[in-house]
Amino acid sequence: MAKELRWAVLGTGVIANEMAQALEQMGKSLYAVGNRTHEKAVAFAEKYHVTKVYDDFHEMFTDPEIDIIYITTPHNTHIEFLRQALANGKHVLCEKSITLNSDELNEALQIAEKHHVILAEAMTIWHMPLYKKLWEIVSSGELGKVQMIQLNFGSYKEYDMNNRFFNINLAGGALLDIGVYALSLMRSFMAETPDQVMSQVRFAPTGTDEQASIILMNKEQQMAAITLSMHSKQPKRAMISCEKGYIEIMEYPRADKAIIVDAASGAVTPVEAGETKRALEYEMRDMEEAVQSGDVSRMHMPFTGDVMNIMTDLRKNWGLVYPEESRKTE
Known part of the structure; x- marks a missing residue:
């Protein structure tokens, strides 16, 4: 036992x-x-x-x-x-x-x-049953190759520079707080990590990234477009466009339902799995199973590493350095 x-x-x-x-x-x-x-x-x-x-x-x-x-x-x-x-x-x-x-x-x-x-x-996306089901569908090839991914995530936070979301001393900003969800979802549906990344950023008065748009492509020429904002509400909407249809997901960080739209006929197929309210339970159950079995694959750390590499490179390009990081280089 x-x-x-x-x-x-x-x-x-x-x-x-x-x-x-x-x-x-x-x-x-x-x-x-x-x-x-x-x-x-x-x-x-x-x-x-x-x-x-x-x-x-x-x-x-x-x-x-x-x-x-x-x-x-x-x-x-x-x-x-x-x-x-x-x-x-x-x-x-x-x-x-x-x-x-x-x-x-x-x-x-x-x-x-x-x-x-x-x-x-x-990262809830690694563990929600819906994504495990959608990854299987995409891996089966029934929708063809993933071609384009579009992701929105915009929050309307109180524009208070003492708020942790804008506090550079607490590593606030859109990328690390909400962009990590978008990049994680993107990575999970791509065959390999992007090697071409372009972006634009707008800074808050504190120097944190308040808003950003990011365009990415990998060697398979799969592309993604991401828009993030801490000061402008957007739906948490994901669109994974494949050769034979597209997947649409709303409220994607803890999603429990999606639709698949056939490219030729327009037929809509709903996909449901799990429950949004059980998101942390799914994470913790997977963690316990990883600890008990030694099988770490369910925790998707290679994807976490890819996402962190992208975020690190983006911030270097933006010149965004957190106080802890600058102290290490002194």
Whole structure:
């Protein structure tokens, strides 16, 4: 019988709450919680009947009772916590964007390999049953080759430069927060990663990327066009155009339904799988299975690496450097 895995969560924000609720749906309870503000961790523990609260959240990394840590803190803190968790033999599921750049991700992967643990990004797209079904349909060839992918994601955030979405000290901006979803979906339907990338960007007063348009193409000449905004609402809409038809998906980060439109007849075929509200449960079930079986393929880390490479190169072209990154080069 497989060992019962014990989860800890770092952070007590929206995702941490969803994570605790997902564990309850799995018939489990969260074992431990840590937060910079101890009082918030205590309140969180009371709300979800968490067994252990750390006086100092760093104790989580060395606690022998913990198997998997879910990191839900801001992007700029991830690498520091990944180093500690992985080096102490903890498996880690880390919120997107998993790191700030490719160098950080490669470092974290090397630590995970050295200590024989699994590191994965909490990217809902890798785990939603709908995408597993759509990937099978595309792989079967019944729609022909994927030719063009179009992706929109626009949020209307309060235009407050202290808001984390515009805060450069918290690695805010459209690319790492919402662009990572679009690029991940794109990568999952492409035969190989793009090697040609062009973009335009508009910056917020803080220097974060407020809006961007990105055009990409790979060696197979599959193309993608992505538009992102933190200050202009757009539908979260994906269109995967193939030779014999197209797939349309709305609210794609946690989608549970899509339609396939036949190119010749216009016939519409609905596709449904999974439930949007169970998104974090699907992530965590896949993570547990990866830990129990050692099969890391379900976590799609090569795709995560490809996406991180694209985002790192885009920011280099934009001249967008976060404070942590500039300090490392001084």
